[in-house]
Amino acid sequence: MKKAVFPGSFDPITLGHCEIIERGLAIFDEIILAIGINADKKYMFSLEKRKYFLEKTFENYPKITVKTYQGLTVEFCKKEKANYILRGLRNPLDFEFERSIAETNKKMADIESVFLLSSGEKSHISSTIVRDVMRNNGNYKFLVPPIVKYEK
């Protein structure tokens, strides 16, 4: 039974996340979409909203569950008995950033990180850009799953 945690802020979930999650299903028996709660961070969408968007998007996927956690991702993995962390890589910057986290997690808790490269047509999408488009009344429909709606 291969269980992975896909951690993130998901503020909001994008089609970039969806692609990595869908492809992760070919590798893992179960994927937990884990929303990390960081009290110091300001989010555009409330935790309830972010969780709702994830649950709705993957409601017909029996191998996927949605949870929230506080603190270290590896501690959450241990609690959930997941031995893998799934992450997406868009560019070299993502790689450099992720590499040190993955090495630390491996040393700290023997949790293995698995990276999938985002496809060319999704690699430009980030939650930050989506939020910017939303704030400025742009069309964000081609960046996020249909359930995601921004109301000012």
Ligand code: ADP
């Ligand atoms: P974080 O707060 O950890 O940056 P995000 O919600 O932004 O969380 O991202 C969670 C994961 O999804 C990360 O591994 C990130 O690299 C990946 N990801 C985000 N956008 C994309 C994309 N367009 N293509 C592939 N992976 C992505």
